Amino acid sequence: MSKTKKLSLATWIFIGLAAGIIVGFMLMGNTEIADGYIKPFGTLFLNLLKLIVVPIVLFSITAGVISMKDIRKVGAIGWKTIVYYMCTTAAAVVIGLVAASLFKGAFPMLSTSGLEYEAAQAPSILTTLIGIFPDNPIAPLLNANMLQVIVIALLLGIGIILAGEKGAVSSGVVESLNEVFLKIMTIIIRLSPIGVFCLIVPVVATNGPGILGSLALVLLAAYVCYFLHAAIVYSSTVKIMAGVSPVAFFKGMFPAMMMAFSSASSVGTLPLNLECSEKLGARKDIASFVLPLGATVNMDGTAIYQGLCSVFIASCFGIDLTFAQMLTIVLTATLASIGTAGVPGAGMIMLAMVLQSVGLPVEGIALVAGVDRIFDMGRTTINITGDAACAIIVTKLEEKREARQKVTATR
Ligand code: ASP
Numbered sequence: 001m002s003k004t005k006k007l008s009l010a011t012w013i014f015i016g017l018a019a020g021i022i023v024g025f026m027l028m029g030n031t032e033i034a035d036g037y038i039k040p041f042g043t044l045f046l047n048l049l050k051l052i053v054v055p056i057v058l059f060s061i062t063a064g065v066i067s068m069k070d071i072r073k074v075g076a077i078g079w080k081t082i083v084y085y086m087c088t089t090a091a092a093v094v095i096g097l098v099a100a101s102l103f104k105g106a107f108p109m110l111s112t113s114g115l116e117y118e119a120a121q122a123p124s125i126l127t128t129l130i131g132i133f134p135d136n137p138i139a140p141l142l143n144a145n146m147l148q149v150i151v152i153a154l155l156l157g158i159g160i161i162l163a164g165e166k167g168a169v170s171s172g173v174v175e176s177l178n179e180v181f182l183k184i185m186t187i188i189i190r191l192s193p194i195g196v197f198c199l200i201v202p203v204v205a206t207n208g209p210g211i212l213g214s215l216a217l218v219l220l221a222a223y224v225c226y227f228l229h230a231a232i233v234y235s236s237t238v239k240i241m242a243g244v245s246p247v248a249f250f251k252g253m254f255p256a257m258m259m260a261f262s263s264a265s266s267v268g269t270l271p272l273n274l275e276c277s278e279k280l281g282a283r284k285d286i287a288s289f290v291l292p293l294g295a296t297v298n299m300d301g302t303a304i305y306q307g308l309c310s311v312f313i314a315s316c317f318g319i320d321l322t323f324a325q326m327l328t329i330v331l332t333a334t335l336a337s338i339g340t341a342g343v344p345g346a347g348m349i350m351l352a353m354v355l356q357s358v359g360l361p362v363e364g365i366a367l368v369a370g371v372d373r374i375f376d377m378g379r380t381t382i383n384i385t386g387d388a389a390c391a392i393i394v395t396k397l398e399e400k401r402e403a404r405q406k407v408t409a410t411r
Pocket residue numbers: 264265266267299301302340341342343344345346347348376379380383
């Protein structure tokens with residue numbers, strides 16, 4: 001695709017978002033039009049994205065593994081990805097906790113009497129780990145269970161490599177289907193500006209500025225942290241580890257970030273994120289492995305939100321968290337963000353697990369539930385940006401490793 005075309009899609013998405021916010025404000029108090037006529041098209045667009053996500057993840061990861069031709073290479077990319085994801089997520093929780101401790105004095109003291117929140121069962125860490133491995137090859141595809149789909153794709157790819165000549169037909173089929181689904185994805189992505197518009201209008205029309213109310217400061221604190229995390233952690237790592245200028249990085253990521261902001265779904269943003277990161281230099285085989293994995297397990301924005309909200313909820317209950325409790329929050333929020341599905345609102349459910357880990361009342365979630373969508377839009381934007389940064393960095397590290405291997409081989 002030419003450069004002008006790339007710019008025009010980003011611009012169109014931005015126009016869609018800005019127009020959506022303006023129309024949303026105009027329709028405030030008249031949610032019938034927003035919910036009845038505009039929201040369904042947003043849902044239609046999200047459905048198309050969800051439709052394409054499972055085949056894209058399945059075939060692109062499998063094709064990615066096959067193209068590496070060597071299982072050791074899959075391992076090399078895998079561990080680099082996991083290390084980057086874990087470190088940046090832990091940094092995110094720390095940023096959330098530090099900011100919350102600084103802002104704490106200014107946070108509103110909301111009344112906690114009569115709070116009720118029916119905590120949806122947040123799975124334990126062990127259940128999450130075991131649940132990654134499916135006992136059925138079809139169900140994960142039907143239920144769009146991304147972690148399980150990733151396991152299936154990895155095994156399929158590894159199986160095809162090991163089968164050698166006899167796996168050639170399967171390899172051809174996977175590669176061909178991968179191309180076909182990527183083409184379908186391109187068609188759907190062209191609809192993004194309209195999709196973004198239809199998704200944001202009902203959110204603004206229903207919530208309006210009034211909803212911010214007493215929580216405006218907590219939301220502000222979250223957005224400051226999201227911004228700091230992107231400006232400090234992503235800017236420095238893409239610059240130092242991949243040699244990409246932060247300005248070019250965020251400019252290139254803009255379409256995917258807008259999409260994440262309006263859809264609040266990492267998984268839904270995956271197709272666009274693949275496109276943006278590849279244009280920023282991430283290699284296709286690496287991006288198609290790193291991004292689907294990240295859309296499911298790497299959630300820095302969610303981790304920030306969980307750290308920050310834990311401190312806020314604790315302060316409303318008049319509880320001062322100890323240093324040990326803070327450390328527990330870093331650990332559980334890092335793990336909870338891994339277990340969070342890349343769909344709207346999932347991070348709030350996992351917040352229950354974080355609160356429980358330090359003995360805070362789960363009902364506290366009710367304090368922030370009303371504005372969850374606004375937290376969610378920012379945290380999803382950060383979540384997908386971290387995935388792309390990782391894809392670009394791992395590509396660079398792999399290129400360096402390959403260059404080193406070539407030098408040793410020619411000696
Ligand atoms: N909506 C987020 C995402 O898709 C997950 C969350 O709720 O934190 O990345």
